[in-house]
Amino acid sequence: MNAAACVNNEGSFTCTCVNGWEGSLCDQDVGECQYNPCQNGGKCLTTINSYACICAYGWDGAHCEQDINECLTRPCSNGASSCTNLQGSFICHSKSGWEGPTCAIDIDECINNPCEGPSCTNTQGSFECH
Ligand SMILES: [Ca+2]
Ligand SMILES: [Ca+2]
Structure with missing residues (x-):
């Protein structure tokens, strides 16, 4: 005992x-x-x-x-140019137009009114002016 x-x-x-x-x-x-x-x-x-x-x-x-090398599983989406493995984590380096930890979130560029005219359409990864 x-x-x-x-x-x-x-x-x-x-x-x-x-x-x-x-x-x-x-x-x-x-x-x-x-x-x-x-x-x-x-x-x-x-x-x-x-x-x-x-x-x-x-x-x-x-x-x-x-440390798990998350980059081996290609976690970065939408053409993120590169992934950097960190101790206990990782970073996706996004191309313009995307944000978020895995670059999976489209940026709504129209919020900042980038078009000269009144009409802006947000698109996935980009935006369009009319
Ligand atoms: Ca890691
Ligand atoms: Ca967009």
Whole structure:
């Protein structure tokens, strides 16, 4: 037993576990997660005699120590000229006419009244003057 103290209740009992153990029978080892070995915001989960890291977005590896190269999945849309991998993230460099983290959002250029005349039509990735 890894219990420091057990109290007998009616029909049951409650154990206070020693450091590093948890569970009603103090049979769950939390030692590995005690000093969270998961990096970059990863969450540590105990498993039987071991642990697993649930990594935050953008990270991978047994201890979330590995940056995911998101650029390999070509996340940038609409002709974004290039993707730069960052630690835990990535950046799309948009061509003009698009915005947003993956350059998927069309800019409504007509808001800034770019046409000499009264008539501007926003188009996907551009705009037209009439
Ligand atoms: Ca990355
Ligand atoms: Ca547009």
